Amino acid sequence: MGVVWLFTNFSLFLSLLLCLANSQQNDDAAAMMKLRDSLGNPSTLGWSGSDPCNWLHVGCLDNRVARIQIGNQNLQGTLPQELKDLTQLTRFEVMNNQLTGALPSLSGLSSLQVLFLHNNTLSSIPPDFFAGMTSLTSVYLDYNPLESWEIPESLKDASALKEFSANGANVAGKIPEFFNSYVFPGMETLHLALNYLEGGLPLNFSGSTIQSLWLNGQKSNSRLNGTISILQNMTSLKEIWLQGNHFTGPLPDLSGLTSLEDLNLRDNSLTGVVPPSLLNISTLRVVNFTNNKLQGPTPSFARTVDVDMIPGTNNFCLDNPGVACDATVNVLLSVAKNFGYPASLADFWKGNDPCTSTQAWEGITCAGGDILVINLKKAGLSGTISSDFSLISTLQKLILSDNMLTGSIPDKLISLSNLALLDVSNNKLSGQIPKFRSNVQVEYGGNPDIGKSNTSYAPPGAPGSTPSGTGGGSDDSGNKNSVSGKIVGSVVGAVGAVCVVGLGVFFYSRKQKRSSKVQSPNMMIIHPRRSWDQDAVKITVAGSSANSGVESFTDSVGPSDIQVVRTENMVISIQVLRNVTNNFSEENILGRGGFGTVYKGELHDGTKIAVKRMESGVITEKGLAEFMSEIAVLTKVRHRHLVALLGYCLDGNERLLVYEYMPRGTLSSHLFSWKEEGFKPLDWTRRLTIGLDVARGVEYLHGLAHQSFIHRDLKPSNILLGDDMRAKVADFGLVRLAPEGKASIETRLAGTFGYLAPEYAVSMTALAEMNDSLCFTVFIGHTELEHIHSLVMSAGAPFLTGRVTTKVDVFSFGVILMEMITGRKALDETQPEDSLHLVTWFRRMHINKDTFRKTIDPTINLDEETLGSISTVADLAGHCTAREPYQRPDMGHVVNVLSSLVEIWKPAEPDSDDMYGIDFEMPLPEVLLKWQAFDGSSSSFLASGDNTQTSIPTRPSGFADSFTSADGR
Numbered sequence: 001m002g003v004v005w006l007f008t009n010f011s012l013f014l015s016l017l018l019c020l021a022n023s024q025q026n027d028d029a030a031a032m033m034k035l036r037d038s039l040g041n042p043s044t045l046g047w048s049g050s051d052p053c054n055w056l057h058v059g060c061l062d063n064r065v066a067r068i069q070i071g072n073q074n075l076q077g078t079l080p081q082e083l084k085d086l087t088q089l090t091r092f093e094v095m096n097n098q099l100t101g102a103l104p105s106l107s108g109l110s111s112l113q114v115l116f117l118h119n120n121t122l123s124s125i126p127p128d129f130f131a132g133m134t135s136l137t138s139v140y141l142d143y144n145p146l147e148s149w150e151i152p153e154s155l156k157d158a159s160a161l162k163e164f165s166a167n168g169a170n171v172a173g174k175i176p177e178f179f180n181s182y183v184f185p186g187m188e189t190l191h192l193a194l195n196y197l198e199g200g201l202p203l204n205f206s207g208s209t210i211q212s213l214w215l216n217g218q219k220s221n222s223r224l225n226g227t228i229s230i231l232q233n234m235t236s237l238k239e240i241w242l243q244g245n246h247f248t249g250p251l252p253d254l255s256g257l258t259s260l261e262d263l264n265l266r267d268n269s270l271t272g273v274v275p276p277s278l279l280n281i282s283t284l285r286v287v288n289f290t291n292n293k294l295q296g297p298t299p300s301f302a303r304t305v306d307v308d309m310i311p312g313t314n315n316f317c318l319d320n321p322g323v324a325c326d327a328t329v330n331v332l333l334s335v336a337k338n339f340g341y342p343a344s345l346a347d348f349w350k351g352n353d354p355c356t357s358t359q360a361w362e363g364i365t366c367a368g369g370d371i372l373v374i375n376l377k378k379a380g381l382s383g384t385i386s387s388d389f390s391l392i393s394t395l396q397k398l399i400l401s402d403n404m405l406t407g408s409i410p411d412k413l414i415s416l417s418n419l420a421l422l423d424v425s426n427n428k429l430s431g432q433i434p435k436f437r438s439n440v441q442v443e444y445g446g447n448p449d450i451g452k453s454n455t456s457y458a459p460p461g462a463p464g465s466t467p468s469g470t471g472g473g474s475d476d477s478g479n480k481n482s483v484s485g486k487i488v489g490s491v492v493g494a495v496g497a498v499c500v501v502g503l504g505v506f507f508y509s510r511k512q513k514r515s516s517k518v519q520s521p522n523m524m525i526i527h528p529r530r531s532w533d534q535d536a537v538k539i540t541v542a543g544s545s546a547n548s549g550v551e552s553f554t555d556s557v558g559p560s561d562i563q564v565v566r567t568e569n570m571v572i573s574i575q576v577l578r579n580v581t582n583n584f585s586e587e588n589i590l591g592r593g594g595f596g597t598v599y600k601g602e603l604h605d606g607t608k609i610a611v612k613r614m615e616s617g618v619i620t621e622k623g624l625a626e627f628m629s630e631i632a633v634l635t636k637v638r639h640r641h642l643v644a645l646l647g648y649c650l651d652g653n654e655r656l657l658v659y660e661y662m663p664r665g666t667l668s669s670h671l672f673s674w675k676e677e678g679f680k681p682l683d684w685t686r687r688l689t690i691g692l693d694v695a696r697g698v699e700y701l702h703g704l705a706h707q708s709f710i711h712r713d714l715k716p717s718n719i720l721l722g723d724d725m726r727a728k729v730a731d732f733g734l735v736r737l738a739p740e741g742k743a744s745i746e747t748r749l750a751g752t753f754g755y756l757a758p759e760y761a762v763s764m765t766a767l768a769e770m771n772d773s774l775c776f777t778v779f780i781g782h783t784e785l786e787h788i789h790s791l792v793m794s795a796g797a798p799f800l801t802g803r804v805t806t807k808v809d810v811f812s813f814g815v816i817l818m819e820m821i822t823g824r825k826a827l828d829e830t831q832p833e834d835s836l837h838l839v840t841w842f843r844r845m846h847i848n849k850d851t852f853r854k855t856i857d858p859t860i861n862l863d864e865e866t867l868g869s870i871s872t873v874a875d876l877a878g879h880c881t882a883r884e885p886y887q888r889p890d891m892g893h894v895v896n897v898l899s900s901l902v903e904i905w906k907p908a909e910p911d912s913d914d915m916y917g918i919d920f921e922m923p924l925p926e927v928l929l930k931w932q933a934f935d936g937s938s939s940s941f942l943a944s945g946d947n948t949q950t951s952i953p954t955r956p957s958g959f960a961d962s963f964t965s966a967d968g969r
Helices: 002-038 081-085 153-157 229-233 276-280 327-338 387-391 411-415 475-515 574-580 621-634 667-672 684-703 742-749 764-772 774-779 781-794 807-822 838-845 849-855 864-880 891-904
Strands: 058-061 064-069 091-093 114-116 138-140 163-165 189-191 212-214 239-241 246-250 262-264 269-273 286-288 293-295 306-308 364-367 370-375 397-399 421-423 441-443 522-526 537-540 550-554 561-565 589-593 596-602 608-614 645-651 654-660 719-721 727-729
Touching: 002 064, 002 081, 269 327, 327 387, 387 411, 574 596, 574 608, 574 645, 574 654, 621 645, 667 719, 667 807, 684 719, 684 727, 684 807, 684 864, 684 891, 807 838, 807 864, 807 891, 838 849, 838 864, 849 864, 864 891
Parallel strands: 064 091, 091 114, 114 138, 138 163, 163 189, 189 212, 212 239, 239 262, 246 269, 262 286, 269 293, 286 306, 370 397, 397 421, 421 441, 522 561
Antiparallel strands: 058 064, 364 370, 522 537, 550 561, 589 596, 596 608, 608 654, 645 654, 719 727
């Protein structure tokens, strides 16, 4: 009887377990059916049948749904509440779709490890969203237009979290204190860029394991602010992106960050001297300090470091990297260090001479080059008084009253033999007053703790002064100090005099040495990038043909002159250019375009240059002024992926521009005529790298906000390749240099059909005029005219103004990406009518995987990894060529997407036998580095604050998440 009872109960128990398992399976099936319906049951997923474990992109374990991976499927619809019933779900990936609506709560999904929701249009996130997700390791919420939200406390349940990314997701408030090593001991990635965060960096960051920290580009009024000193205690960091915020104070000592690779602090208000220890971090690869208030010498990083530190955008004493500041400047910076390098001083303590008549340093009075008075009253100073004031031996008055200084008055100040007044009243000083000479007046009232024992305090505001040494000390002592001060002053003066004489001899001998190297009667040095650059391009000049701005000095050995064109004046004689181009012979032509003909030139020393001879036309006085103005701007544009302008010539109606020579020719020739040119077809890795180079160059142009640099004619023939097959963008800024008059309407339009964005067109009247223009019909013909007419009509406005934004370049770049994928031209008249326009054809073919694979250039070796990379670039190309400008990403987003792909494709070891070998770990060859630096700059050419473009993608609210054939033009 007992055995039967036990057996019966055991059977009932098993039955209950089976019922429970079936119930859970049914719950999973019901939740998946609901998900399918919420997505509109898209045919692309192929979800049919009642068992979701048999569906594509779904993985099960023990008949329970464990994985849903439906990213990059062009899905629309919403996410249902029933998702939280999938209690065994470990991965949920729906990124890069067009999902809308509120996120449902997923609280209680304790098995969930990976959550990819980025690049959708989800509208909100519930506060309990992360509750109970104890296994969660990776969260990506980037670029969803969520309603303003703060990172909830429920995230702390995910103690295994390694990656949390919510760039451009409207995160507000302060960075939570719980992002620390106690709550998240394995945290590696924290990306919260382009949000609305405010406040400072949490002190709890100290000791964290975070390796990649992106907090750049906050949009709140106060942005992220305060100091960044906590970074020195985050020793696992490899990547720090804090650009575009309001951080202040000095750079901390980051020598403990032994794995640091990328440090971007651009567009903040950081002050002080760059710590020398930073230069010794061997892993460092990228540094960006542009647009801060950094002081001291310009740091000189190793050649392996890609440095973005535009001259004139900080307060360095000199723009020359590695050159020490004047000794007096170093003393004053040491003084500022004790005050915490306040911004109030950094704004006015600039240059290498505090006594300069043109820009005297705030609070400093000089006579004959000697500092007599330092008056920093009510300067908002905190910190302590530096003993290095004692090194300014000529100082007569030191006024530091009405600040918040602490500590004591340094004893070394008694050595100042010329000091007559020391005013430190109304601070928070303490300790004993040093024994100054009897003729030194010391004002110290308003310091309750000064001159008193620890148990005795003066009442607030009590007066105090020592007009005749009442601070203690005898006349003997004062006299001795006075004498010693004079001796020190005399010794320093003598040493200084010797140094001056020595420097004079050095520079004179150096000048003689340079003069002795002259090989010809006259030599012109065009556009040296740095005043000390020994590799400046030199051109022999026949006669004295150099124009204004030339400095001449005579060699003592003979009558020869050396004519040096200053960096702000790059005028080159037309006779020189005729000589080096063999009188502009046909044999020297490199190419022709809408702006003129390009000739190859070779200098006497073998250096090759490219000379663009612009189409001639009558130059009015206004046109001349515009030309000179644009030249002045173009000389400031320096980037490793932009072709450098070396000089120019203006002779009558002749206008010529001199550029660096790019020996590998155009991207166009490598894509479309590689057989005829005898090239090897570009593999996918090379195309990807070239695309990233171009994107970075254009991103830089778009970042020059005050000059509104828009290329307007971006195409493969304007992308040039160097010996290392790295790309540079050419012909930027030429639209404003185009000749005047009706004959040049095709260059004034500044675009090439096939690459023109829909909004960048002209009125129908202008189209008619252009059709009547012989010059115009030569360039475009009837078919292309119909094409631009259709573009205007499809844009929804028959009379457009031609007003453009940076998004026209984004459109052109998207077309170039399509060309690199397909190997086909943007407009190919050899194709049938329905395939004539690449963008339209590409969109149609991209609809499904089978037809898309047929679009890929057959010279590209395809495997699954390559196909995946190409697919990502194809999606990006579609976004870039979206119909509406606001739906296109900016170039920052493009750079971010491509750089992540290039990073994946880095070879373990470069193939030394490859004619196109690229060393991804090294900078460009030294010969190209000399085109990087500005010869002079102004902050007016820089992007400021809110308009700064960064390498973090800014995803507009209307950003096109996908593209279809309906978008075709």
